[in-house]
Amino acid sequence: MKYKPGKHIIAEFKTTDNKLLLKSHSFKVLIDSLVSSLDLSKVGEVYHDFEGGGYTAVVCLTESHLSVHTWPEFEMITFDVFLSNYLKENDDKVEQIFNSVHDYFNPIEVKRTTLNR
Amino acid sequence: MKYKPGKHIIAEFKTTDNKLLLKSHSFKVLIDSLVSSLDLSKVGEVYHDFEGGGYTAVVCLTESHLSVHTWPEFEMITFDVFLSNYLKENDDKVEQIFNSVHDYFNPIEVKRTTLNR
Numbered sequence: 001m002k003y004k005p006g007k008h009i010i011a012e013f014k015t016t017d018n019k020l021l022l023k024s025h026s027f028k029v030l031i032d033s034l035v036s037s038l039d040l041s042k043v044g045e046v047y048h049d050f051e052g053g054g055y056t057a058v059v060c061l062t063e064s065h066l067s068v069h070t071w072p073e074f075e076m077i078t079f080d081v082f083l084s085n086y087l088k089e090n091d092d093k094v095e096q097i098f099n100s101v102h103d104y105f106n107p108i109e110v111k112r113t114t115l116n117r
Numbered sequence: 118m119k120y121k122p123g124k125h126i127i128a129e130f131k132t133t134d135n136k137l138l139l140k141s142h143s144f145k146v147l148i149d150s151l152v153s154s155l156d157l158s159k160v161g162e163v164y165h166d167f168e169g170g171g172y173t174a175v176v177c178l179t180e181s182h183l184s185v186h187t188w189p190e191f192e193m194i195t196f197d198v199f200l201s202n203y204l205k206e207n208d209d210k211v212e213q214i215f216n217s218v219h220d221y222f223n224p225i226e227v228k229r230t231t232l233n234r
Contacts, residue, residue, distance in 0.1 A: 045163065058175040069181050071201075111118055
């Protein structure tokens with residue numbers, strides 16, 4: 001493929017800080033803060049909290065998207081973020097978002113895949 | 118990580134059928150049909166059509182998510198679909214969705230990454 005859209009990080013976190021996995025509110029605050037400070041453009045989002053705890057969310061950006069899904073019963077989170085470099089170079093921002101989300105969940109185990117798509 | 122949530126396919130397509138990349142409407146019809154026929158649960162979605170053509174979309178499922186972003190100027194699509202196996206085994210459905218979206222865009226070039234997360 002000639003055109004290379006951008007960097008996509010796909011990660012699994014295991015944490016012992018299980019209360020962070022129950023409700024999406026604080027995660028949304030973090031993401032809104034990142035979107036604002038990194039000058040990204042959100043065009044929509046879905047945050048869905050499951051009864052009994054756990055949440056699933058996607059945030060749609062003009063630059064692409066990010067998603068999170070939590071499994072409190074397994075103390076596990078899946079997260080991914082993909083930003084295209086169409087109008088400006090965003091690879092550093094992908095790393096910044098990954099690092100902030102990583103630190104938020106305070107994981108004891110991390111599995112990370114990086115795709116330069 | 119002890120818990121293995123499920124399969125995630127991440128793909129880039131190059132097509133010469135550029136009109137499919139301009140507006141999201143027909144793609145949404147396809148996805149709604151797949152969500153229904155595969156008995157998945159949509160909890161929200163964002164479809165954003167850019168002025169001048171091209172679209173970006175995310176669909177949030179209780180089973181996880183899918184996303185698409187199109188670049189008509191490069192005749193290129195990025196697509197990914199991730200379904201967890203939490204309540205039932207969904208690996209086959211990930212393949213079915215991938216195959217349907219692949220056929221929809223009628224690509225002349227495909228790059229596919231499969232993660233068993």
